[in-house]
Amino acid sequence: MDTRHAVRARGISKGFGDVVALDGVDLDVTQGQIHGLVGPNGAGKTTLLGLLLGLAVADGGRLEVLGAPVGREFAAPDGVAGFVDGPGLYPSLTARQNLAALARLRGRRERTADIDDVLGQVGLTAVADDKARGFSLGMRQRLGLAAALLTRPRLLVLDEPSNGLDPAGKRHVHGVLHRLAADGTSVVVSSHRMDDLEALCSEVTILATGRVVFSGPLAKLAAESRELDYRVRTSDPRAARRLAADTAGVRLVEDGDPLVVRALVPALDELVARLVTSGVAVRELAPAVSPLEAAFLELTEHQEADG
Incomplete structure (x- = not known):
């Protein structure tokens, strides 16, 4: 059991019928690190994120998340939160009600103060009592981030978290993620925005056709x-x-x-x-x-x- 890494994957494979989504993928994410996941469409990024969130299981290889081996069942490992393909929200509920409902689904009853705190962290205090159906894409992304923060994760997995954000909103979200990492939370971010990844990440993994073509510090990537x-x-x-x-x-x-x-x-x-x-x-x-x-x-x- 490796406690230095939030994620340690070796030889991970995953297929869907005749399609090979992941082909012998290795991945290391150090604790307290923001790690970027990059690749063209169809490279396997979403599949890999789904494995980390317990939304899918690997066909082969070994995966450890937060020091514990991941089994063959569909379940998010303890201490892991995030979203793939955008957060799932209830459009008829307000931002505050969405967070309370999502907490109850996880078997928790969060205090109003805790809900207000995470809404403040992502900059949604002013719209806490507005219904989610009227939210822009960027506001929905921030509400999804708030829902993940509510669980106080040790590993945060985010798919395109800057989608729809204006420059101020993006700067706000970047600040949240940097503070989380400074406090010891590990973050895996998938994005097509290279400027976002360069501003956020200390290390990146590049996928192409289900395989890792580079993994390491940004400085090494530039040097190579x-x-x-x-x-x-x-x-x-x-x-x-x-x-x-x-x-x-x-x-x-x-x-x-x-x-x-x-x-x-x-x-x-x-x-x-x-x-x-x-x-x-x-x-x-x-x-x-x-x-x-x-x-x-x-x-x-x-x-x-x-x-």
Whole structure:
């Protein structure tokens, strides 16, 4: 029994008829970590989340959740909460009534103060007595998160939690998840939004055609990726263009303001140093495509081509 990991999976397989959803998947989620799950449609993400929530059982392999082996029965392991494909809510009930009803289904009778507390955490206090049928997608996502928080989970499993959220709502939810992780709760987040995952996660697992093509820290993923395109905005575009052309390992992709150059990190560092030495101010330096997105596209396209 491994108590260092909230999730430890080895060789997990799952099929639906002739369709192989998961094919020998390994996964480690450290306690107190926000772990991202990434993959194209049909990669097996939803199936894997369902296994963690007890909504399905694996055909083969070993799965431990919160230090305990997961058996062959359909049941959420103790201490696990979350949702897949959006939270299930009662549209005719208010936000507060939904939480009370969901608590009763789990055999709990939560205090009003506890319900109000989780509604406050997700920013729904002002609509606590409004019926869920009038909620936007983002509000329903936040109410689903509140329902999960009500159980005080040690492992939180979320499928696209930022769906429908405006920038303020997304920042609010990110803050909730970071605080949970800081307090020791482990979080597994599946999302198609690379910017969300880069803002939230310390580690990611990338799935393609039911197999793991990468699992580890984001920094390692960026280091293992190939050359990236970077936007470089400076105080003197003409001088920057000249220096970029003269720096080994740097290729000019787009000539304008900003410049777009293609380089590995060491060559990019050399270009920045030369710009500063030449008195050219660097006003913006950012990947044109994030390291996670670039690696995701490369790894998944390669896997699908091999398949």
